[in-house]
Amino acid sequence: MNPTDHVLDMFAVPGDLEPLAGGQGHSVRAGDLVLSPGRDPEIQSRLSPMLARLAVELDTRPSRHPLDLRIAMPVPARDLSWVVDGWAASRFEPGTRPITDLAATRAAGAVFHAELQCAGLTWTQVGDDRWQVAARIAFGELPIPDDAPPLVRALAEERDDTDLGPNQFVHGDLTGNLLLDANGAPVVIDVAPYWRPALWAEAVWVLDAVMWFDADPSVMDEFATGAPRQAMVRAALFRLLSDRPPDVGAFERALGLDTARPKLDA
Secondary structure: OOOOHHHHHHOOOOOOEEEOOHHHHOOEEEOOEEEEOOOOHHHHHHHHHHHHHHHHHHHHOOOOOOOOOEEOOEEOOOOOOOOEOOEEEEEOOOOOEEOOOHHHHHHHHHHHHHHHHHOOOOOOOOOOOHHHHHHHHHOOOOOOOOOOOHHHHHHHHHOOOOOOOOEEEEEOOOOOOEEEOOOOOEEEOOOOEEEEEHHHHHHHHHHHHHHHOOOOHHHHHHHOOHHHHHHHHHHHHHHHHHOOOOOHHHHHHHHOOOOOOOOOOO
């Protein structure tokens, strides 16, 4: 799936397209922009202006170090809309490469969340896509679906009222959405906004890294008890309920479930 001529015209870019890794595997480079499909106009009309302002502030900060965190700059279309036929744009960053190292992801994520807080950015969840619905279910705000895998119900029963920390604007999908620019600075892309505890977002990044990016499974030991465990339970519920279909066996392995007990298959 490629952007139509109308989309290219609205973002004022040529039709010579280069496939890229972002945007769930469907992003393309067009001129000096990255175009990504499947964007919700309501979400992007609120999210993109905030991120654009913060991106400019980070890039122009007088005390900026060349290795400081950056944000991929959202770019509006010619009519100042942020989404055209489902496509949104950000500035292309030449010479970048993906960061999948978990320690680097967690460090960059902590800085990003701190910058969001310092900027006073807030987020009110809108829409009802499967990720937002999954997050609500994970936090007990919606009931478990009748057709959910048994592992979902087992994890849901493990939830308690342990305090995970205050809600804030977080990136719920940072693992795999972090680049290193040509100067060696981390660049956050494809922000998935949620108003949830930062510990939950970090648990999602860790779970994703262990499941899909070969991170050392021993990192899950940090999430074995207390608030980190409760955050990981909700992270696993979130991913199990939003993946289509979920690889239940992979989740069991990542969570270190006892292999001697009956397998909790879907």
